[in-house]
Amino acid sequence: MQVTMIGAGYVGLVSGACFADFGHDVCCVDLDPGKIDRLHAGVMPIFEPGLADLVAKNVKAGRLTFTTDIAEGLAKAEAVFIAVGTPSRRGDGHADLSYVHAAAQDIAKQLTRYTVIVTKSTVPVGTGDEVERLIRAANPDAEFAVVSNPEFLREGAAIEDFKRPDRIVIGTEDARAVAVMTELYRPLFLNRSPLLFTARRTAELIKYAANAFLATKITFINEIADLCEAVGADVQDVSRGIGLDNRIGSKFLHAGPGYGGSCFPKDTLALVKTAQDFGVPVRIVETVAAVNDTRKRAMARKVVAAAGGEVRGKTIAILGLTFKPNTDDMRDSPAIAIIQALQDAGAVIRAYDPEGTEQAKLVLKDVHYAQDAYDAAQGAEVAVLVTEWDAFRALDLDRLKTVMAHPALVDLRNVYRPEEVRARGFTYASVGR
Known part of the structure; x- marks a missing residue:
């Protein structure tokens, strides 16, 4: 055809x-x-x-x-x-x-x-x-x-x-x-x-409903992660425990810094606006969008805590800039809000992403873009794993420790096992664990 x-x-x-x-x-x-x-x-x-x-x-x-x-x-x-x-x-x-x-x-x-x-x-x-x-x-x-x-x-x-x-x-x-x-x-x-x-209108709504539901799953498990931290539970085990229920499923139950990208942020907002225009507000989706927006900057507070409560004048290494791995898309990436919040607090940012650097330069200012993860970590008080690229899943922690001013890792994707990182002499923080 x-x-x-x-x-x-x-x-x-x-x-x-x-x-x-x-x-x-x-x-x-x-x-x-x-x-x-x-x-x-x-x-x-x-x-x-x-x-x-x-x-x-x-x-x-x-x-x-x-x-x-x-x-x-x-x-x-x-x-x-x-x-x-x-x-x-x-x-x-x-x-x-x-x-x-x-x-x-x-x-x-x-x-x-x-x-x-x-x-x-x-x-x-x-x-x-x-x-x-x-x-x-x-x-x-x-x-x-x-x-x-x-x-x-x-x-x-x-x-x-x-x-x-x-x-x-x-x-x-x-x-x-x-x-x-x-x-x-x-x-x-x-x-x-x-x-x-x-029908045509049904097909149009299916797309928005699908993305809103997935965004809701992500936001739900992120809030459960916060509760896990407060009560001493492990969100990864909670995710597995509920995901094994066929009615729920395991996908999109990975706690992290919030969703981003070209679809979920704009589609949830568009669905909210459409629903308001028709006089049928979608309160759950409204809340999902609001919670996700605040979560990204809240992740910066984890970094500040790992740096001893103060980041002014300190170097922070950001590992991963794109909203997810295997893309160069920076649209609504959690890294943007996290970096801006840290800069507002006076931090110096060094960052590395395998594919997203050129796109990141269009939206982020006053960032030193490094050649690899270890270059980004030079002199850093804290390294922050924001995007779970394969290149960050098996970092040489001993090498990382030698180039950092202070060995602290904030793992916003729960890639590493806490006991293994701490055994290498790092201060370690993750999400919901």
Whole structure:
């Protein structure tokens, strides 16, 4: 099939490359000429394991192309995916749909045959209705259907998630659109990936509800971790004890510094705003968002305590900057709030991340960026493990101790066993233990 992706960012590029790998002909359209030039040169705009090889393979096979010309990109399209950003709007937290609306109007000008227009971007309930209205107003004679097909890609495992999904949610009640979407995803039938067809508004809400529920699990176990510290229990054992219940499950029950990234923070806020607009407030999700915001800066207090109650003029080593491993995404990373809180208290920050340094430089100031974990720890009073990259899971603690001014480790991901770290002469603090 002929597929067009409007937007060659995280969702559009990964989805486009995977569709091309299924055998479809895919054109990714992006208005950023620098990004398209880099893609033509084989340079990825994001870090995602395996993506560069997948893109190169399908470009070489002639199934994947890139352009800034939307007319060229839509010339033969049977399905057009809108995969542009929907960041939180300043002021009210609602999803900014300006890029989605602009894409819809651009698409409308090019429609000459029946085309399925698919919103892949995460959008509030009712966005599909507005996209349809905009296209109809701009091109009254166009034959098309607007479909909701939310993405459920985890950064760092996006290709695997696309090719072996838990489910594929498709929101449409148009028979021709059902046939097109079924054919698009036909290669996944071999993996028995279920296609869930729903009404369009239902599909839009499924995405937000899923992310809000996962954010709630994370926030729940973080609050239980705080209780564990107060009563002398171990949150990791609590997590295992409740996670073995099939009704609960073990995923997203890992205590830490709070959730971040491109999805959970903005999607919980957008769901809260949508619910308020419809007069049906979602109090649990409101609380989840509020608790998560305060938790990140609260983690800085653990660091201050490990430094003896005062960090002014002291060097603090931050190990990990991205919101999770295997990505360079800094959006709403806990490291940002932690570092800013420590800087507000007068600390000097040395930091290292295997992939996130360049993105971190765009949002963090007055930070010394190190070459590796041991360089970051030079002269530090405390080393803080913020992101659980593999590179930090087996640190040479004896070497770390020799370069630090004081051997103290704050492990915000519970990577290490307390008794082993303390046996090496470190002061050690973790989460919920």
